[in-house]
Amino acid sequence: MSQECLVGLGAGGHMRVMLETLRVCGLVVEGLLDPTQPIGTRIEGIPVLGPDALLATLHPTGVFLGIGSSARPTRRTERYHWLHQQGYPILTVIHPSATIAASAELGTGVTVLAGAHVGPGAPRPGGGAHQVE
Numbered sequence: 001m002s003q004e005c006l007v008g009l010g011a012g013g014h015m016r017v018m019l020e021t022l023r024v025c026g027l028v029v030e031g032l033l034d035p036t037q038p039i040g041t042r043i044e045g046i047p048v049l050g051p052d053a054l055l056a057t058l059h060p061t062g063v064f065l066g067i068g069s070s071a072r073p074t075r076r077t078e079r080y081h082w083l084h085q086q087g088y089p090i091l092t093v094i095h096p097s098a099t100i101a102a103s104a105e106l107g108t109g110v111t112v113l114a115g116a117h118v119g120p121g122a123p124r125p126g127g128g129a130h131q132v133e
Contacts, residue, residue: 005030006091007060009079011037011048014068019044021095021113022064030058032066052079055088064091065109080109 006027008015011034022029023044032043035051042048055063063083067076083090090109094100098112104122112118 004028004062005058005060006062006064007049007055007058008032008046008064008066009052009055009083010034010066010068011041011043012066012068015066016044017068017113018064018066018093018111019046021093021111024096024114025093030060052082055086061089062091063088064093065111084108 004027006022006029008018008029009032010018011032015032015034019029029046031047031049033050033052033054034048037043037048039048039050049058065076065079065083067079080090092106092108092110094106094110094112095114095116097114098116098118100106100112100118101120101122103120104118106112106118106122
């Protein structure tokens with residue numbers, strides 16, 4: 001693993017969008033964790049390393065959620081809380097083409113994708129952020 005070790009949870013369609021956003025931001029992702037994909041599968045060139053439990057052996061400097069809509073829409077929320085409880089640094093990811101109002105407050109783990117606009121007074125759902133822009 002490199003000095004900067006970014007790992008993503010999920011390996012579906014939303015992860016592909018997340019990986020493109022991180023690539024545009026100049027970041028390199030070491031691997032993805034997803035219990036539904038075979039180890040070694042590549043998503044946009046990034047390898048699936050195994051299930052979420054493998055995270056403890058990787059010592060990531062940042063973790064991001066690439067879990068979108070699914071049959072269990074609460075999975076993203078569950079994984080966020082699990083990461084937070086385990087003390088992992090959860091990335092807030094903002095695409096450079098997004099527009100964020102000065103008064104908007106973004107919480108940890110928020111993703112703002114390409115072309116999005118976050119208006120004035122947007123509420124802050126959580127605490128401080130490890131932000132990627």
